[in-house]
Amino acid sequence: MTPAWHEEAIARHHDRKAFDCGDQDLNNFLRHSARQSHDRGGAKTFLAIGDSDGSILGFYSVAPAELAYARTPEVVRRGLAKHAVPGFRLARLAVHVDVQKKGLGGQLLLAAGRRCLRTAAEVGGVVLLIDAKSPPAASWYAGFxxxxxxxxxxxxxxxLETIEISLRAAEKL
Incomplete structure (x- = not known):
């Protein structure tokens, strides 16, 4: 069962050193780069904070992005001008080893998607680009x-239309 959590933007007071997702690159990003990037206008990082103890259960980082029109699948580019397709990049997503395989990753993906949908309503955007760190991670995202x-x-x-459908079905939009 997924532990109860709430979302917070990364800040100095969060105990990032205690976070371990099993991937040293992702751990190091959270510990050493995420807050600086967030504060300086780079990728924004949001944390899943456990309601019971305030620990970091997971995180995701997003930033504006675009995809070349020619690289965009037809189903997405249909009806768009033949220019770069606007969207967002899910640069990183990780879940603490203690709560992996309990649904938190999917919840974080939808939380990132919800944030992108809200922003897209104001500034435009039709796609979430995902940088998977490995073939198994790519397969996991394909499941969504x-x-x-x-x-x-x-x-x-x-x-983003796919994310919106999922959020509406889960009554989270």
Whole structure:
């Protein structure tokens, strides 16, 4: 069962050193780079904070992005001008080893999607680009409807429309 959690933007007071997702690169990003990037206008990082103890259960980082029109699958680019397709990039998503395989990753993906949908309503955007860190991670994202780009199998594309449908079905929008 997924532990109860709430979302907070990364801040100095969060205990990032205690976080371990099992991937040293992701741990190091959270510990050493995420807050600085967030504070300086780079990728924004949001944390899943456990309601019971205030620990970091997981996180995701998002930033504005675009995808070349020619690289965009037809289903997404249909009806758009033949210019770069606007969207967002899910640069990182990780879950603490103690709560992996309990649904938190999917909840974080939807939380990131909800944030992107709200922003897209103001500034535009039709796609969430995902930088998977490994083939198994890419397969996990594909389970949510993400499609790998033909020329970059670890870069996946998830239409914001797909995220919106999932959020409405879960009554989270």
């Amino acid at each position: 409807g993400a499609v790998a780009l033909e020329d970059a199998p670890l870069t996946l594309m998830l239409p």
